[in-house]
Amino acid sequence: MSGTLILVGLGLAGSALVARTILRSSGPMAKKMEQSFTQLGKLDYKYYRGGFEPKMTxxxxxxxxxxxxxxxxxxxxxxxxxxxxxxxxxxxxxxxxxxxxxxxxxxxxxxxxx
The missing domain is CATH 1.10.287.110 (DnaJ domain)
Known part of the structure; x- marks a missing residue:
């Protein structure tokens, strides 16, 4: 059972690496997608962590x-x-x-x- 899970995990990781390689080598479309992903990572959500205070300040x-x-x-x-x-x-x-x-x-x- 655990051997099957390990093989499935390795298969998923390998297919992800293959997909990334194909996308990177596909030219302008890959660059556009990569730019989109980097912009998504840079988004600044003004999120305040924590709940409300007991008394409003x-x-x-x-x-x-x-x-x-x-x-x-x-x-x-x-x-x-x-x-x-x-x-x-x-x-x-x-x-x-x-x-x-x-x-x-x-x-x-x-x-x-x-």
């Missing part, structure tokens, strides 16, 4: 809205609107996430009681 609010902590009223309202359009519960978004987005906007406005 201005730092967390700016992270949720994707703006700087010293952003003006127009900027954080635009950010709130854009994010809520994507995450609204009526459009299939999470009510919890929508509440956190609204709480972040309130924090940026300064109307949230500390």
């Amino acid at each position: 201005k730092r967390e609010a700016s992270l949720i809205l994707g703006i700087g902590q010293s952003a003006n009223k127009k900027k954080y309202r635009e950010a709130h609107r854009r994010i809520m359009l994507l995450n609204h519960p009526d459009k299939g978004g999470s009510p919890y996430i929508a509440a956190k987005i609204n709480q972040a906007k309130d924090m940026m406005e300064g109307s949230l009681k500390l």
Whole structure:
């Protein structure tokens, strides 16, 4: 049984190497695909690792809205609107996430009681 698994693994690895060799030698198409793969690896997803803090802070609010902590009223309202359009519960978004987005906007406005 384990010998079969090893042979299957070696077969898959060998076929992947053969496919890579064929693609690299196929000319312009291979270069285009290789460029695409390298660009995919360089994409910077603005992903904040970690959950929500127990009490909303201005730092967390700016992270949720994707703006700087010293952003003006127009900027954080635009950010709130854009994010809520994507995450609204009526459009299939999470009510919890929508509440956190609204709480972040309130924090940026300064109307949230500390």
